[in-house]
Amino acid sequence: MQIEKKHLRVPLVDLGAQYNTIGGEVEAAITSVLHASDFILGAQVQLFEEEFARYCESQYAIGVDSGLSGLELILRAYGVGPGDEVITAANTFIATALAISHAGARPVLVDCDPQTYTLDIARVEAAITSRTKAIMPVHLYGQPVDMDPLLEIARARGLVVIEDACQSHGARYNGRRAGSLGDAAAFSFYPGKNLGAYGDGGMVVTNDERLADTLRVMRNYGQREKYHHITQGFNRRLDTLQAAVLRTKLPYLDGWNAARRQHARLYNQLLEVDGVTLPEEAGYAESVWHLYVIRVANRDALKTHLASQGISAGVHYPIPIHLQPAYQELGYARGDFPVSETYAEQIISLPMYAECTPEMIEQVAEAVREFVQAGVLQ
Numbered sequence: 612m613q614i615e616k617k618h619l620r621v622p623l624v625d626l627g628a629q630y631n632t633i634g635g636e637v638e639a640a641i642t643s644v645l646h647a648s649d650f651i652l653g654a655q656v657q658l659f660e661e662e663f664a665r666y667c668e669s670q671y672a673i674g675v676d677s678g679l680s681g682l683e684l685i686l687r688a689y690g691v692g693p694g695d696e697v698i699t700a701a702n703t704f705i706a707t708a709l710a711i712s713h714a715g716a717r718p719v720l721v722d723c724d725p726q727t728y729t730l731d732i733a734r735v736e737a738a739i740t741s742r743t744k745a746i747m748p749v750h751l752y753g754q755p756v757d758m759d760p761l762l763e764i765a766r767a768r769g770l771v772v773i774e775d776a777c778q779s780h781g782a783r784y785n786g787r788r789a790g791s792l793g794d795a796a797a798f799s800f801y802p803g804k805n806l807g808a809y810g811d812g813g814m815v816v817t818n819d820e821r822l823a824d825t826l827r828v829m830r831n832y833g834q835r836e837k838y839h840h841i842t843q844g845f846n847r848r849l850d851t852l853q854a855a856v857l858r859t860k861l862p863y864l865d866g867w868n869a870a871r872r873q874h875a876r877l878y879n880q881l882l883e884v885d886g887v888t889l890p891e892e893a894g895y896a897e898s899v900w901h902l903y904v905i906r907v908a909n910r911d912a913l914k915t916h917l918a919s920q921g922i923s924a925g926v927h928y929p930i931p932i933h934l935q936p937a938y939q940e941l942g943y944a945r946g947d948f949p950v951s952e953t954y955a956e957q958i959i960s961l962p963m964y965a966e967c968t969p970e971m972i973e974q975v976a977e978a979v980r981e982f983v984q985a986g987v988l989q
């Protein structure tokens with residue numbers, strides 16, 4: 612395959628491109644924390660919690676050290692533990708399942724919907740047992756799960772609903788923000804997320820005042836007052852430097868998400884060809900396109916073809932949870948979640964970040980079309 616030199620290099624994500632637009636502001640925010648020296652649960656943490664809660668149209672936000680921590684602590688705070696089951700998606704990132712296991716409970720997997728790639732609500736009811744305590748829907752790739760029917764099932768059975776909102780900062784479901792839809796939600800600020808820190812970070816968002824209070828104690832060694840430990844808590848606090856970085860970035864988030872939506876529209880126009888299955892935004896959803904995922908036959912060959920043209924693509928995720936060596940203990944087998952399994956072989960994530968240019972997207976789309984059309988002619 613010939614490498615054409617006129618081509619731009621197109622990474623999957625480009626954190627440096629974002630830094631070039633806001634670096635000065637971020638550095639000033641970091642310097643102000645250094646001067647204040649309030650590194651642990653400093654003023655910036657509380658301010659960011661207030662701002663992020665408002666952004667999510669929710670009452671409370673509690674800063675934690677990662678998305679995984681947030682999910683696990685919510686489960687523990689709701690008393691979910693050994694002997695309990697929590698329902699989640701088979702095609703999610705490993706952290707969703709780990710949060711459930713780390714709390715001591717058992718992940719019970721459900722296949723994904725073939726159109727939206729999120730939890731197949733029609734299959735949830737059959738997965739509920741007398742041990743089920745919670746459902747953990749994942750707003751995968753930035754698109755909210757169809758929450759109203761899910762909440763209806765959960766409410767009828769007295770189950771807690773915890774949103775894994777780690778890929779959906781700012782997304783909307785029937786006009787409402789992701790994170791404000793269930794009993795509680797966890798967000799991740801891993802650097803590559805739509806709102807990313809310069810290190811690890813996470814946030815729990817909820818309207819449940821008691822949960823918020825419990826989590827503030829749990830994340831901080833089980834103390835409300837220094838050295839007075841009312842529970843055996845954890846050290847899972849959001850770092851003050853990261854909170855300062857995130858406060859600086861939050862006002863830009865809606866603009867960045869709007870740019871991602873525009874990029875997705877352009878991809879959809881340019882990739883409407885035989886051999887490519889495009890992602891679909893559900894009628895209830897305003898996706899924030901954390902990832903732009905298409906499906907093709909010969910996915911691995913397409914990835915290699917793109918790489919030869921200087922284009923980085925990803926696969927989110929190549930192995931469903933039940934086929935991971937880490938989760939053999941669950942006792943599932945190949946064939947148990949056919950949609951997730953088939954899609955794991957076909958999905959490919961194309962470059963997607965706010966600072967992508969239309970020229971880059973045209974170049975990526977051109978390379979994808981070239982590949983699938985060559986395949987069709989074979």
Ligand SMILES: *Cc1c(COP(=O)(O)O)cnc(C)c1O
Nearest residue numbers: 677678679704706707777799801
């Ligand atoms: C990123 C992510 C997480 C975990 O977030 P961390 O901050 O890396 O712990 C959990 N669930 C999903 C779906 C994610 O994409």
